[in-house]
Amino acid sequence: MSPLELTTSITALANLIACSVQNEDTVDLLAAAFTQLGDTLATISVQRSLSDKANTSGILEKGDGIIAHK
Numbered sequence: 001m002s003p004l005e006l007t008t009s010i011t012a013l014a015n016l017i018a019c020s021v022q023n024e025d026t027v028d029l030l031a032a033a034f035t036q037l038g039d040t041l042a043t044i045s046v047q048r049s050l051s052d053k054a055n056t057s058g059i060l061e062k063g064d065g066i067i068a069h070k
Contacts, residue, residue: 001009021027 017030018027021030
């Protein structure tokens with residue numbers, strides 16, 4: 001899927017939800033929930049990337065902290 005197709009699909013989904021859900025409070029809640037979902041996925045992705053970089057640079061990790069160099 002191209003970037004243009006992806007953004008068009010997301011816009012279409014947002015329009016569908018907005019037309020299907022008449023209660024503005026519910027639309028607001030859905031918007032907040034999807035924002036949190038996106039932010040959480042971005043956080044996980046960055047953490048994975050940083051962990052991969054640390055592991056390839058000779059740093060061993062355990063949990064959230066760096067424990068030793070290789």
